[in-house]
Amino acid sequence: MGKDRKIDVVILGLLAHEDLTGYDIKKRIDTAIGFFWKGSFGSIYPSLGDMEKQGLVQKKSSGVSGGREKIIYHITSAGRTFLKKWLNDEKAGNELKYETLLKLYFGGAETSEVAVRNIEIFEEQVKENLAILRIYKENLEKVLDKADHKYYYLTVTFGIDTYEAYLKWCKKARAFLERH
Amino acid sequence: MGKDRKIDVVILGLLAHEDLTGYDIKKRIDTAIGFFWKGSFGSIYPSLGDMEKQGLVQKKSSGVSGGREKIIYHITSAGRTFLKKWLNDEKAGNELKYETLLKLYFGGAETSEVAVRNIEIFEEQVKENLAILRIYKENLEKVLDKADHKYYYLTVTFGIDTYEAYLKWCKKARAFLERH
DNA sequence: ATCAGCATGTAAGGCGTTACATGATTCA
DNA sequence: TGAATCATGTAACGCCTTACATGCTGAT
Numbered sequence: 001m002g003k004d005r006k007i008d009v010v011i012l013g014l015l016a017h018e019d020l021t022g023y024d025i026k027k028r029i030d031t032a033i034g035f036f037w038k039g040s041f042g043s044i045y046p047s048l049g050d051m052e053k054q055g056l057v058q059k060k061s062s063g064v065s066g067g068r069e070k071i072i073y074h075i076t077s078a079g080r081t082f083l084k085k086w087l088n089d090e091k092a093g094n095e096l097k098y099e100t101l102l103k104l105y106f107g108g109a110e111t112s113e114v115a116v117r118n119i120e121i122f123e124e125q126v127k128e129n130l131a132i133l134r135i136y137k138e139n140l141e142k143v144l145d146k147a148d149h150k151y152y153y154l155t156v157t158f159g160i161d162t163y164e165a166y167l168k169w170c171k172k173a174r175a176f177l178e179r180h
Numbered sequence: 181m182g183k184d185r186k187i188d189v190v191i192l193g194l195l196a197h198e199d200l201t202g203y204d205i206k207k208r209i210d211t212a213i214g215f216f217w218k219g220s221f222g223s224i225y226p227s228l229g230d231m232e233k234q235g236l237v238q239k240k241s242s243g244v245s246g247g248r249e250k251i252i253y254h255i256t257s258a259g260r261t262f263l264k265k266w267l268n269d270e271k272a273g274n275e276l277k278y279e280t281l282l283k284l285y286f287g288g289a290e291t292s293e294v295a296v297r298n299i300e301i302f303e304e305q306v307k308e309n310l311a312i313l314r315i316y317k318e319n320l321e322k323v324l325d326k327a328d329h330k331y332y333y334l335t336v337t338f339g340i341d342t343y344e345a346y347l348k349w350c351k352k353a354r355a356f357l358e359r360h
Numbered sequence: 361a362t363c364a365g366c367a368t369g370t371a372a373g374g375c376g377t378t379a380c381a382t383g384a385t386t387c388a
Numbered sequence: 389t390g391a392a393t394c395a396t397g398t399a400a401c402g403c404c405t406t407a408c409a410t411g412c413t414g415a416t
Contacts, residue, residue, distance in 0.1 A: 005403070006279065013286030023367050036281045043404055045369055068367040068411065080289065087290045090301055092279035099186065099272035101216045105335045106193030108328035109260065110267045115331065121270055148288035150360050151295065154353050155285045158346075165345035166338075173334050180330050185375070203395050223376055225397055250395065 006093075007039055007047045012056060012083045015075040017148050019060055022048055022071065032152065035129060035159050048073060056082055104173075112177045119177075123170040130163040186273075187219055187227045192236060192263045195255040197328055199240055202228055202251065212332065215309060215339050228253060236262055284353075292357045299357075303350040310343040 014020060014028050022044050029039040051057045056079035060072045075083075100122040107115035133156055140153040194200060194208050202224050209219040231237045236259035240252045255263075280302040287295035313336055320333045 003402095006282070007404085009286075010282065013282070013289065016286065016289045021367070022369090023365095033282065033285055036276045036278045038275070038277075038404090040405055041367095041369080042371095042406075049369090070367065083286065083289050087283055087286065087294055087298070090297075092283060092298070092301070094278045094280050094302070094305070095218070096216045096276055097218075098216045098274045100274050101335050101338060102186070102190065102193070102213065103267055103272060104338075105213055105331055106189075106196065106263065106267065107331040107334075109193065109196045109263050114267055117270075118267070118272065121272065122274070125274070144360075150356070151285055151287040154287075154356065155281050157352070158281060158284075158349050161345050161349045162342055165341050169338050169341045172337070176330070176334065180324075187376085201395075202397090203393095218376090220377055221395095221397080222378075222399095229397090 005043075005047065007043045008051060008056075009083060009086045010037060010039060011044065011047055011051070011073075012075060012079050015057060015073055016080060016083055019072050019074045021073065025073075033155070035133065036155070051079070054078075112180075116174055116177050119170050119174055123167065126163050126166045126170070130160065130167070133159045133163065185223075185227060187223045188231060188236075189263060189266045190217060190219060191224065191227055191231065191253075192255060192259050192266075195237060195253055196260060196263055199252050199254045201253065205253075213335070215313065216335070231259070234258075292360075296354055296357050299350050299353055303347065306343050306346045306350070310340065310347070313339045313343065 010029065010033070011025055014025055020028065022041070025044055025048075026039065026041055029037060029044075048057060052059065052073075055076055057073045058076050060074040100118060103118050104115060107118075137153070137156045137160060140149055140156060143149045144153060190209065190213070191205055194205055200208065202221070205224055205228075206219065206221055209217060209224075228237060232239065232253075235256055237253045238256050240254040280298060283298050284295060287298075317333070317336045317340060320329055320336060323329045324333060
Protein backbone atom coordinates (compact mmCIF):
# COMPACT_ATOMS: atom_id res chain seq x y z
CA MET A 1 0.00 0.00 0.00
CA GLY A 2 3.08 2.01 -0.50
CA LYS A 3 4.47 5.35 0.52
CA ASP A 4 6.47 3.90 3.29
CA ARG A 5 9.81 4.49 1.68
CA LYS A 6 12.12 5.04 4.60
CA ILE A 7 14.83 6.35 2.30
CA ASP A 8 12.79 9.57 2.04
CA VAL A 9 13.06 10.39 5.74
CA VAL A 10 16.69 9.30 5.81
CA ILE A 11 17.50 11.84 3.12
CA LEU A 12 15.32 14.48 4.75
CA GLY A 13 17.01 13.87 8.08
CA LEU A 14 20.45 14.30 6.57
CA LEU A 15 19.40 17.44 4.69
CA ALA A 16 17.95 18.89 7.91
CA HIS A 17 21.54 19.13 9.12
CA GLU A 18 23.23 20.35 5.93
CA ASP A 19 22.76 20.73 2.20
CA LEU A 20 24.04 17.74 0.30
CA THR A 21 24.35 16.15 -3.13
CA GLY A 22 22.99 12.68 -3.80
CA TYR A 23 26.54 11.44 -3.82
CA ASP A 24 27.23 12.96 -0.41
CA ILE A 25 24.01 11.46 0.96
CA LYS A 26 25.25 8.04 -0.05
CA LYS A 27 28.52 8.63 1.80
CA ARG A 28 26.74 9.82 4.94
CA ILE A 29 24.51 6.75 4.92
CA ASP A 30 27.47 4.41 4.50
CA THR A 31 29.53 5.96 7.25
CA ALA A 32 27.44 7.75 9.85
CA ILE A 33 24.41 5.47 9.96
CA GLY A 34 25.85 2.48 8.13
CA PHE A 35 25.76 0.15 11.09
CA PHE A 36 21.97 0.34 11.32
CA TRP A 37 20.82 1.52 7.91
CA LYS A 38 21.62 1.00 4.22
CA GLY A 39 20.93 2.88 1.02
CA SER A 40 22.04 2.69 -2.60
CA PHE A 41 22.23 5.20 -5.45
CA GLY A 42 19.40 3.34 -7.12
CA SER A 43 17.11 4.38 -4.29
CA ILE A 44 18.60 7.78 -3.42
CA TYR A 45 18.34 9.49 -6.81
CA PRO A 46 14.73 8.46 -7.53
CA SER A 47 13.77 9.52 -4.00
CA LEU A 48 15.36 12.94 -4.46
CA GLY A 49 13.52 13.37 -7.75
CA ASP A 50 10.18 12.44 -6.24
CA MET A 51 10.65 14.60 -3.18
CA GLU A 52 11.55 17.57 -5.34
CA LYS A 53 8.24 17.16 -7.20
CA GLN A 54 6.45 17.01 -3.85
CA GLY A 55 8.23 20.14 -2.67
CA LEU A 56 10.02 18.48 0.22
CA VAL A 57 13.46 19.30 -1.14
CA GLN A 58 14.82 21.91 -3.54
CA LYS A 59 17.70 21.99 -5.95
CA LYS A 60 19.82 24.71 -4.50
CA SER A 61 22.77 25.52 -6.65
CA SER A 62 24.74 23.46 -9.00
CA GLY A 63 28.38 23.52 -9.69
CA VAL A 64 30.83 21.26 -11.35
CA SER A 65 32.96 18.83 -9.46
CA GLY A 66 34.88 15.89 -10.68
CA GLY A 67 33.88 16.49 -14.28
CA ARG A 68 30.19 15.97 -13.70
CA GLU A 69 27.57 18.52 -12.82
CA LYS A 70 26.70 18.59 -9.15
CA ILE A 71 23.25 19.10 -7.67
CA ILE A 72 23.05 20.32 -4.12
CA TYR A 73 19.76 19.66 -2.37
CA HIS A 74 18.21 21.76 0.35
CA ILE A 75 15.32 20.80 2.61
CA THR A 76 12.18 22.98 2.37
CA SER A 77 9.90 23.89 5.28
CA ALA A 78 7.43 21.31 3.96
CA GLY A 79 10.27 18.82 4.15
CA ARG A 80 10.97 19.73 7.76
CA THR A 81 7.29 19.34 8.62
CA PHE A 82 7.27 15.92 6.98
CA LEU A 83 10.36 14.91 8.94
CA LYS A 84 8.87 16.06 12.24
CA LYS A 85 5.65 14.18 11.57
CA TRP A 86 7.68 11.02 11.17
CA LEU A 87 9.70 11.71 14.32
CA ASN A 88 6.47 12.07 16.27
CA ASP A 89 4.96 8.90 14.86
CA GLU A 90 5.15 6.31 17.60
CA LYS A 91 5.50 3.30 15.38
CA ALA A 92 8.97 2.30 14.41
CA GLY A 93 10.00 -0.78 12.50
CA ASN A 94 13.03 -2.30 14.19
CA GLU A 95 14.33 -5.38 12.60
CA LEU A 96 17.30 -7.57 13.17
CA LYS A 97 18.17 -9.94 10.36
CA TYR A 98 21.17 -11.94 11.43
CA GLU A 99 22.15 -14.82 9.22
CA THR A 100 24.72 -15.80 11.82
CA LEU A 101 21.94 -16.51 14.32
CA LEU A 102 20.09 -18.48 11.68
CA LYS A 103 23.17 -20.62 11.13
CA LEU A 104 23.58 -21.05 14.84
CA TYR A 105 19.95 -21.99 15.33
CA PHE A 106 20.29 -24.67 12.66
CA GLY A 107 23.72 -25.68 13.92
CA GLY A 108 22.49 -29.16 14.84
CA ALA A 109 22.60 -30.11 11.15
CA GLU A 110 26.42 -29.92 11.22
CA THR A 111 29.24 -30.51 13.68
CA SER A 112 29.77 -28.10 16.55
CA GLU A 113 33.10 -27.05 15.01
CA VAL A 114 31.18 -25.42 12.16
CA ALA A 115 29.04 -23.53 14.66
CA VAL A 116 32.13 -22.37 16.55
CA ARG A 117 33.73 -21.25 13.30
CA ASN A 118 30.65 -19.20 12.41
CA ILE A 119 30.72 -17.52 15.80
CA GLU A 120 34.40 -16.68 15.31
CA ILE A 121 33.71 -15.08 11.93
CA PHE A 122 30.94 -13.01 13.47
CA GLU A 123 33.26 -12.04 16.31
CA GLU A 124 35.89 -10.74 13.92
CA GLN A 125 33.38 -8.60 12.05
CA VAL A 126 32.02 -7.19 15.29
CA LYS A 127 35.52 -6.30 16.47
CA GLU A 128 36.20 -4.44 13.24
CA ASN A 129 32.96 -2.48 13.45
CA LEU A 130 33.53 -1.77 17.10
CA ALA A 131 36.94 -0.25 16.39
CA ILE A 132 35.38 2.14 13.88
CA LEU A 133 32.58 3.13 16.23
CA ARG A 134 35.06 3.86 19.00
CA ILE A 135 36.88 6.30 16.76
CA TYR A 136 33.56 7.98 15.89
CA LYS A 137 32.79 8.23 19.58
CA GLU A 138 36.09 9.89 20.40
CA ASN A 139 35.59 12.45 17.67
CA LEU A 140 32.02 13.17 18.72
CA GLU A 141 33.02 13.71 22.33
CA LYS A 142 35.02 16.73 21.21
CA VAL A 143 31.98 18.41 19.65
CA LEU A 144 29.18 17.40 22.00
CA ASP A 145 28.18 21.01 22.55
CA LYS A 146 26.96 21.30 18.96
CA ALA A 147 23.20 20.77 18.61
CA ASP A 148 22.87 17.61 16.51
CA HIS A 149 26.03 15.92 17.74
CA LYS A 150 24.59 14.65 20.98
CA TYR A 151 22.15 12.57 18.94
CA TYR A 152 24.93 11.21 16.79
CA TYR A 153 26.81 10.40 19.96
CA LEU A 154 23.90 8.43 21.38
CA THR A 155 23.50 6.26 18.30
CA VAL A 156 27.21 5.54 18.36
CA THR A 157 27.09 4.52 22.02
CA PHE A 158 24.18 2.24 21.16
CA GLY A 159 26.37 0.52 18.62
CA ILE A 160 29.32 0.24 20.96
CA ASP A 161 27.26 -1.11 23.85
CA THR A 162 25.50 -3.73 21.75
CA TYR A 163 28.69 -4.81 19.99
CA GLU A 164 30.37 -5.22 23.36
CA ALA A 165 27.44 -7.36 24.48
CA TYR A 166 27.84 -9.42 21.29
CA LEU A 167 31.50 -10.07 22.05
CA LYS A 168 30.76 -11.20 25.59
CA TRP A 169 28.08 -13.51 24.26
CA CYS A 170 30.45 -14.91 21.59
CA LYS A 171 32.96 -15.88 24.25
CA LYS A 172 30.28 -17.54 26.38
CA ALA A 173 28.76 -19.30 23.38
CA ARG A 174 32.07 -20.72 22.20
CA ALA A 175 32.86 -21.97 25.69
CA PHE A 176 29.39 -23.52 25.94
CA LEU A 177 29.82 -25.38 22.65
CA GLU A 178 33.26 -26.65 23.60
CA ARG A 179 31.92 -27.83 26.94
CA HIS A 180 28.74 -29.55 25.73
CA MET B 181 21.83 -12.10 -9.58
CA GLY B 182 19.34 -14.10 -7.68
CA LYS B 183 19.06 -17.47 -6.01
CA ASP B 184 19.91 -16.04 -2.66
CA ARG B 185 16.49 -16.57 -1.15
CA LYS B 186 17.23 -17.08 2.51
CA ILE B 187 13.72 -18.38 3.10
CA ASP B 188 14.86 -21.61 1.43
CA VAL B 189 17.50 -22.39 4.05
CA VAL B 190 15.20 -21.28 6.83
CA ILE B 191 12.65 -23.86 5.73
CA LEU B 192 15.32 -26.49 5.17
CA GLY B 193 16.74 -25.81 8.62
CA LEU B 194 13.35 -26.23 10.26
CA LEU B 195 12.65 -29.40 8.28
CA ALA B 196 16.03 -30.84 9.30
CA HIS B 197 14.61 -31.03 12.83
CA GLU B 198 11.10 -32.29 12.05
CA ASP B 199 8.56 -32.72 9.26
CA LEU B 200 6.25 -29.72 8.96
CA THR B 201 3.46 -28.19 6.93
CA GLY B 202 3.81 -24.73 5.41
CA TYR B 203 1.49 -23.46 8.07
CA ASP B 204 3.64 -24.94 10.83
CA ILE B 205 6.76 -23.45 9.27
CA LYS B 206 5.18 -20.02 9.51
CA LYS B 207 4.45 -20.57 13.20
CA ARG B 208 8.00 -21.73 13.91
CA ILE B 209 9.42 -18.68 12.16
CA ASP B 210 7.17 -16.32 14.10
CA THR B 211 7.92 -17.83 17.48
CA ALA B 212 11.27 -19.61 17.59
CA ILE B 213 13.32 -17.34 15.33
CA GLY B 214 10.94 -14.36 15.20
CA PHE B 215 13.26 -11.99 17.00
CA PHE B 216 15.89 -12.23 14.29
CA TRP B 217 14.07 -13.46 11.21
CA LYS B 218 10.72 -12.96 9.44
CA GLY B 219 8.75 -14.89 6.84
CA SER B 220 5.29 -14.73 5.31
CA PHE B 221 3.01 -17.28 3.66
CA GLY B 222 3.56 -15.46 0.40
CA SER B 223 7.21 -16.48 0.51
CA ILE B 224 6.93 -19.84 2.26
CA TYR B 225 4.53 -21.61 -0.12
CA PRO B 226 6.33 -20.60 -3.33
CA SER B 227 9.65 -21.63 -1.76
CA LEU B 228 8.27 -25.04 -0.80
CA GLY B 229 6.96 -25.52 -4.33
CA ASP B 230 10.30 -24.58 -5.90
CA MET B 231 12.32 -26.71 -3.52
CA GLU B 232 10.12 -29.70 -4.21
CA LYS B 233 10.84 -29.34 -7.94
CA GLN B 234 14.55 -29.16 -7.11
CA GLY B 235 14.30 -32.28 -4.96
CA LEU B 236 15.34 -30.57 -1.73
CA VAL B 237 12.06 -31.39 0.00
CA GLN B 238 9.37 -34.03 -0.49
CA LYS B 239 5.66 -34.09 0.13
CA LYS B 240 5.40 -36.79 2.72
CA SER B 241 1.85 -37.59 3.59
CA SER B 242 -1.25 -35.54 3.50
CA GLY B 243 -4.20 -35.58 5.79
CA VAL B 244 -7.05 -33.32 6.52
CA SER B 245 -6.99 -30.85 9.33
CA GLY B 246 -9.11 -27.81 9.93
CA GLY B 247 -11.23 -28.47 6.86
CA ARG B 248 -8.38 -28.05 4.42
CA GLU B 249 -6.00 -30.61 3.06
CA LYS B 250 -2.68 -30.67 4.80
CA ILE B 251 0.71 -31.18 3.18
CA ILE B 252 3.55 -32.37 5.35
CA TYR B 253 7.03 -31.71 4.00
CA HIS B 254 10.11 -33.78 4.61
CA ILE B 255 13.72 -32.82 3.88
CA THR B 256 15.59 -35.03 1.37
CA SER B 257 19.27 -35.91 1.53
CA ALA B 258 19.87 -33.38 -1.24
CA GLY B 259 18.14 -30.86 1.04
CA ARG B 260 20.45 -31.72 3.91
CA THR B 261 23.47 -31.36 1.66
CA PHE B 262 22.24 -27.95 0.53
CA LEU B 263 21.71 -26.88 4.15
CA LYS B 264 25.19 -28.01 5.17
CA LYS B 265 26.75 -26.18 2.25
CA TRP B 266 25.11 -22.99 3.49
CA LEU B 267 26.22 -23.63 7.09
CA ASN B 268 29.80 -23.99 5.89
CA ASP B 269 29.69 -20.85 3.78
CA GLU B 270 31.63 -18.22 5.65
CA LYS B 271 29.70 -15.24 4.44
CA ALA B 272 26.70 -14.22 6.45
CA GLY B 273 24.55 -11.15 5.94
CA ASN B 274 23.87 -9.62 9.28
CA GLU B 275 21.79 -6.52 9.18
CA LEU B 276 20.27 -4.31 11.77
CA LYS B 277 17.52 -1.98 10.55
CA TYR B 278 16.39 0.07 13.50
CA GLU B 279 14.05 2.92 12.74
CA THR B 280 14.34 3.94 16.39
CA LEU B 281 18.05 4.68 15.86
CA LEU B 282 17.23 6.59 12.72
CA LYS B 283 14.79 8.75 14.67
CA LEU B 284 17.34 9.24 17.38
CA TYR B 285 20.07 10.17 14.92
CA PHE B 286 17.79 12.81 13.42
CA GLY B 287 16.52 13.86 16.83
CA GLY B 288 17.98 17.34 16.44
CA ALA B 289 15.09 18.25 14.11
CA GLU B 290 12.69 18.08 17.07
CA THR B 291 12.72 18.75 20.81
CA SER B 292 14.58 16.37 23.11
CA GLU B 293 11.25 15.32 24.65
CA VAL B 294 10.34 13.64 21.39
CA ALA B 295 13.64 11.76 21.39
CA VAL B 296 13.09 10.65 24.98
CA ARG B 297 9.60 9.49 24.11
CA ASN B 298 10.91 7.41 21.23
CA ILE B 299 13.46 5.79 23.50
CA GLU B 300 10.71 4.96 26.00
CA ILE B 301 8.60 3.30 23.32
CA PHE B 302 11.60 1.23 22.25
CA GLU B 303 12.26 0.33 25.87
CA GLU B 304 8.74 -1.00 26.34
CA GLN B 305 8.97 -3.19 23.24
CA VAL B 306 12.33 -4.55 24.34
CA LYS B 307 10.97 -5.39 27.78
CA GLU B 308 8.07 -7.31 26.24
CA ASN B 309 10.35 -9.27 23.95
CA LEU B 310 12.78 -9.93 26.77
CA ALA B 311 10.03 -11.43 28.94
CA ILE B 312 9.15 -13.88 26.14
CA LEU B 313 12.78 -14.85 25.56
CA ARG B 314 13.28 -15.51 29.27
CA ILE B 315 10.40 -17.98 29.23
CA TYR B 316 11.90 -19.70 26.18
CA LYS B 317 15.22 -19.88 27.98
CA GLU B 318 13.71 -21.51 31.07
CA ASN B 319 11.96 -24.10 28.94
CA LEU B 320 15.08 -24.84 26.94
CA GLU B 321 17.20 -25.33 30.05
CA LYS B 322 15.08 -28.36 30.88
CA VAL B 323 15.87 -30.07 27.58
CA LEU B 324 19.46 -29.03 26.96
CA ASP B 325 20.56 -32.66 26.62
CA LYS B 326 18.63 -33.01 23.37
CA ALA B 327 20.79 -32.50 20.27
CA ASP B 328 19.38 -29.38 18.60
CA HIS B 329 18.25 -27.65 21.78
CA LYS B 330 21.66 -26.34 22.77
CA TYR B 331 21.68 -24.32 19.56
CA TYR B 332 18.22 -22.97 20.26
CA TYR B 333 19.41 -22.11 23.73
CA LEU B 334 22.37 -20.12 22.40
CA THR B 335 20.27 -18.01 20.06
CA VAL B 336 17.89 -17.26 22.92
CA THR B 337 20.74 -16.18 25.18
CA PHE B 338 21.98 -13.95 22.37
CA GLY B 339 18.58 -12.24 22.36
CA ILE B 340 18.46 -11.91 26.12
CA ASP B 341 21.99 -10.53 26.39
CA THR B 342 21.51 -7.95 23.66
CA TYR B 343 18.10 -6.87 24.92
CA GLU B 344 19.56 -6.40 28.38
CA ALA B 345 22.30 -4.27 26.84
CA TYR B 346 19.60 -2.25 25.04
CA LEU B 347 17.79 -1.56 28.29
CA LYS B 348 20.96 -0.37 30.00
CA TRP B 349 21.66 1.90 27.07
CA CYS B 350 18.07 3.26 27.11
CA LYS B 351 18.46 4.31 30.73
CA LYS B 352 21.80 5.97 30.03
CA ALA B 353 20.50 7.68 26.91
CA ARG B 354 17.43 9.11 28.64
CA ALA B 355 19.57 10.41 31.49
CA PHE B 356 22.00 11.94 28.99
CA LEU B 357 19.22 13.76 27.14
CA GLU B 358 17.70 15.06 30.33
CA ARG B 359 21.09 16.30 31.50
CA HIS B 360 22.21 17.97 28.27
C1' DA C 361 49.08 5.66 -17.98
C1' DT C 362 45.91 3.97 -15.04
C1' DC C 363 42.97 3.75 -11.23
C1' DA C 364 40.17 5.70 -7.63
C1' DG C 365 36.99 9.11 -6.64
C1' DC C 366 33.45 12.42 -7.97
C1' DA C 367 28.80 12.59 -9.79
C1' DT C 368 24.07 11.52 -11.76
C1' DG C 369 20.89 8.61 -13.44
C1' DT C 370 18.23 4.40 -15.61
C1' DA C 371 16.90 -0.54 -16.27
C1' DA C 372 16.14 -5.12 -14.94
C1' DG C 373 14.99 -8.06 -11.86
C1' DG C 374 14.79 -10.25 -7.20
C1' DC C 375 12.65 -10.58 -2.78
C1' DG C 376 9.03 -10.14 0.04
C1' DT C 377 4.75 -8.20 1.87
C1' DT C 378 -0.26 -7.51 1.91
C1' DA C 379 -4.52 -8.71 0.38
C1' DC C 380 -7.48 -11.84 -1.45
C1' DA C 381 -9.81 -16.44 -2.27
C1' DT C 382 -11.59 -20.53 -0.03
C1' DG C 383 -13.64 -23.20 3.55
C1' DA C 384 -14.15 -26.43 7.61
C1' DT C 385 -13.75 -26.97 12.66
C1' DT C 386 -13.62 -25.63 17.38
C1' DC C 387 -14.53 -22.81 21.22
C1' DA C 388 -16.89 -19.11 23.73
C1' DT D 389 -23.66 -17.02 16.11
C1' DG D 390 -19.39 -15.45 15.36
C1' DA D 391 -14.56 -15.33 15.83
C1' DA D 392 -10.27 -17.70 15.83
C1' DT D 393 -7.52 -21.28 14.10
C1' DC D 394 -6.19 -24.49 10.69
C1' DA D 395 -4.54 -24.65 5.97
C1' DT D 396 -2.94 -23.64 1.06
C1' DG D 397 -2.20 -20.82 -2.50
C1' DT D 398 -2.14 -16.66 -5.98
C1' DA D 399 -1.89 -11.78 -7.53
C1' DA D 400 -0.44 -7.22 -7.26
C1' DC D 401 2.66 -4.35 -6.14
C1' DG D 402 6.43 -1.94 -3.66
C1' DC D 403 11.07 -1.55 -2.29
C1' DC D 404 15.61 -2.03 -3.16
C1' DT D 405 19.90 -3.81 -5.11
C1' DT D 406 23.04 -4.63 -8.92
C1' DA D 407 24.69 -3.48 -13.11
C1' DC D 408 25.23 -0.41 -16.60
C1' DA D 409 26.03 4.17 -19.01
C1' DT D 410 28.91 8.26 -18.99
C1' DG D 411 32.97 11.01 -18.24
C1' DC D 412 36.20 14.38 -15.89
C1' DT D 413 39.92 15.17 -12.28
C1' DG D 414 43.71 14.11 -9.45
C1' DA D 415 47.03 11.14 -7.49
C1' DT D 416 50.48 7.40 -8.04
